[in-house]
Amino acid sequence: MFLRNVMRKIASQKSLNGLAIKKNYFGTTSSLLDDFSINANEKTGVSVITMSKTPANSLNLEFIQELSMAIQKLNMEKSCRGIILTSSLPSIFSAGLDILEMYQPEPDRLEKFWTEFQEIWLALYSSPKTVMSAINGHSPAGGCIIALATDYRIMKPKFTIGLNETMLGIVAPFWAEDSMKAVIGQRRSEYSLQLGKLYTAEEALQINLIDEISDNPLQACEDEMMNWLKLPDHARTLTKFQNRGHIIEKMKKGRKEDLEKFVKFIPREGIQMALGTYLDNLKSRKKKQLKTCVSDVELIVRKIKYNLEDYTKTTFFYLGAQDGILAENLINSGCKKVIVTEHKKSNEEHLNEIQNRFREKFLRFTRFPNSRIIEEYKLDGLEEKNWHTQPKVAVILTLLTNDRSKLSLNSYLLRKQFPFNFGRTPIFLLTDNTESKVILMNETNLQTEKRIPSRALSYMFLYDRTLLAEIPRLKPSQKYTKLIKIQPKSDLVDLLYDEDKFKEAEVFLKHFFNKPYERVIPKIEKICPNLGSELIDMNITMLDRVKDLDFRIIGEIFRLVASNDNYSRNIIRVLSSRHEF
Numbered sequence: 230m231f232l233r234n235v236m237r238k239i240a241s242q243k244s245l246n247g248l249a250i251k252k253n254y255f256g257t258t259s260s261l262l263d264d265f266s267i268n269a270n271e272k273t274g275v276s277v278i279t280m281s282k283t284p285a286n287s288l289n290l291e292f293i294q295e296l297s298m299a300i301q302k303l304n305m306e307k308s309c310r311g312i313i314l315t316s317s318l319p320s321i322f323s324a325g326l327d328i329l330e331m332y333q334p335e336p337d338r339l340e341k342f343w344t345e346f347q348e349i350w351l352a353l354y355s356s357p358k359t360v361m362s363a364i365n366g367h368s369p370a371g372g373c374i375i376a377l378a379t380d381y382r383i384m385k386p387k388f389t390i391g392l393n394e395t396m397l398g399i400v401a402p403f404w405a406e407d408s409m410k411a412v413i414g415q416r417r418s419e420y421s422l423q424l425g426k427l428y429t430a431e432e433a434l435q436i437n438l439i440d441e442i443s444d445n446p447l448q449a450c451e452d453e454m455m456n457w458l459k460l461p462d463h464a465r466t467l468t469k470f471q472n473r474g475h476i477i478e479k480m481k482k483g484r485k486e487d488l489e490k491f492v493k494f495i496p497r498e499g500i501q502m503a504l505g506t507y508l509d510n511l512k513s514r515k516k517k518q519l520k521t522c523v524s525d526v527e528l529i530v531r532k533i534k535y536n537l538e539d540y541t542k543t544t545f546f547y548l549g550a551q552d553g554i555l556a557e558n559l560i561n562s563g564c565k566k567v568i569v570t571e572h573k574k575s576n577e578e579h580l581n582e583i584q585n586r587f588r589e590k591f592l593r594f595t596r597f598p599n600s601r602i603i604e605e606y607k608l609d610g611l612e613e614k615n616w617h618t619q620p621k622v623a624v625i626l627t628l629l630t631n632d633r634s635k636l637s638l639n640s641y642l643l644r645k646q647f648p649f650n651f652g653r654t655p656i657f658l659l660t661d662n663t664e665s666k667v668i669l670m671n672e673t674n675l676q677t678e679k680r681i682p683s684r685a686l687s688y689m690f691l692y693d694r695t696l697l698a699e700i701p702r703l704k705p706s707q708k709y710t711k712l713i714k715i716q717p718k719s720d721l722v723d724l725l726y727d728e729d730k731f732k733e734a735e736v737f738l739k740h741f742f743n744k745p746y747e748r749v750i751p752k753i754e755k756i757c758p759n760l761g762s763e764l765i766d767m768n769i770t771m772l773d774r775v776k777d778l779d780f781r782i783i784g785e786i787f788r789l790v791a792s793n794d795n796y797s798r799n800i801i802r803v804l805s806s807r808h809e810f
């Protein structure tokens with residue numbers, strides 16, 4: 230049935246020839262908005278569509294409409310046998326859908342926007358012509374969807390491509406997913422989509438997401454096109470539809486539902502919040518250069534202020550009310566938004582105290598909607614509608630603790646607050662909890678329990694000196710892209726950067742790792758009573774079950790050493806020399 234329709238469509242092109250497209254089809258024409266041009270070569274029958282919508286060829290409604298119309302016309306133009314899509318921008322093929330179309334959208338426009346996007350995809354994916362993408366720049370999300378809808382993809386080295394929708398907290402449509410599966414396979418596709426993977430051209434080639442790499446993708450496409458055009462059009466087209474028919478049919482059947490889903494999904498508060506963050510981040514990405522961290526609240530505040538473009542627009546999420554000193558400092562120094570979270574049941578009295586103190590500073594106190602346990606504090610005069618438009622940076626002031634119940638509470642609150650992906654938002658973790666001796670946060674924790682992708686953790690400010698002991702643990706990880714150098718402010722910090730000392734501790738740890746807890750604990754207890762009891766609190770039965778523990782212990786050792794106490798130094802020496810330990 231589908232193939233019959235295709236045959237009919239191909240046949241009907243003959244009669245449409247010359248009608249559907251302007252008479253002066255050959256040569257160069259520009260779109261009404263000058264967002265792209267078409268160069269139709271009479272000799273080869275190949276039309277090159279060059280997108281030139283500055284700054285990023287992002288697909289807004291008008292751009293898609295015009296582009297879609299042009300492709301549909303070319304699809305019907307008999308003298309056109311091949312279409313190549315490319316970009317005139319130096320480093321971007323297409324940045325995908327214009328995020329501004331989805332951020333704080335007008336309902337009618339949003340509906341039109343998605344309908345047109347479906348339409349352009351159909352026009353490309355079911356084009357009877359040979360369609361190629363000369364991907365001469367970045368091609369994320371919608372850019373990749375467009376490229377995937379073509380028959381052949383040649384990309385310039387180094388740039389990136391992929392369906393990164395989850396990074397924005399949104400979901401690629403099923404038809405884009407289907408087209409990706411058809412190209413790179415089910416498993417790779419699922420993996421790439423879930424993780425919102427952006428691949429370099431080199432990586433993309435390895436997984437067949439693109440077909441070739443070339444320094445001149447347009448020329449390479451033109452050359453490759455000649456091979457494709459050697460074959461009779463009807464045979465090639467029918468073969469294409471034999472392959473794609475089921476995907477096209479599925480899309481057509483599901484497109485109404487897909488549209489309904491989209492217009493319902495996008496305006497959701499959480500999605501808007503995620504898009505706002507992403508957008509802000511995109512805008513300010515280049516300008517943010519965060520450098521140092523200091524172990525003093527005032528200095529941290531000053532640093533943040535200095536580094537953030539607009540400090541007052543930053544939202545601070547303060548997890549665990551504690552005594553609120555850090556939050557108060559932030560507020561005093563100009564921050565207008567702080568969300569304080571606390572488990573009311575467990576700490577109601579404390580929360581009330583905080584609330585009262587904050588009330589003096591804030592003229593209005595609002596309960597966080599849909600939640601009984603999260604309280605929101607904000608300055609009067611802050612526009613309600615901007616409340617959830619995301620800050621440039623999310624700052625999480627969190628209680629890093631060895632208390633499992635508090636940790637899971639924090640995870641819970643984080644999940645509740647942010648059921649979506651943080652995307653590329655840098656997250657600052659601060660703590661003023663000087664009692665803490667351990668961080669149980671590692672990459673796995675962050676990804677699974679707290680659902681913050683590790684890449685978001687690009688910057689960390691740690692106030693608590695004892696927690697600084699954890700910093701070296703993070704060093705080797707590639708994922709922590711910009712770990713800030715901590716200004717040595719104490720012997721402890723100096724020590725942390727003393728590689729030899731650190732190695733010494735590591736050697737020692739190797740010897741008691743993998744040993745049963747029962748054998749190790751009493752020995753640790755003997756030399757370091759606090760550490761032993763903490764391990765007991767954590768209910769650890771085998772040390773090797775807790776991979777992070779090595780650094781925790783290292784941290785503890787450093788802490789002991791930093792106390793400049795001969796006894797502690799002796800402990801280290803003894804431990805390091807006792808291999809049987």
Ligand SMILES: CC/C=C\CC/C=C/CC(=O)SCCNC(=O)CCNC(=O)[C@H](O)C(C)(C)COP(=O)(O)OP(=O)(O)OC[C@H]1O[C@@H](n2cnc3c(N)ncnc32)[C@H](O)[C@@H]1OP(=O)(O)O
Pocket residue numbers: 284285287320321323324325326327328329367368369370371372393394397399400401402490491494511512
């Ligand atoms: C039920 C289904 C639900 C939902 C499905 C929704 C499907 C969505 C598919 C999408 O396409 S979502 C859009 C995703 N797009 C992106 O994530 C790309 C974002 N852009 C970038 O990562 C980068 O801009 C780039 C790698 C493409 C290029 O980087 P660079 O060369 O450094 O350029 P700039 O970042 O400085 O960008 C220049 C300029 O353009 C603005 N911009 C970039 N992308 C977009 C966009 N997609 N929408 C709107 N605006 C965009 C960027 O903010 C810069 O603006 P300035 O004013 O600061 O110059």
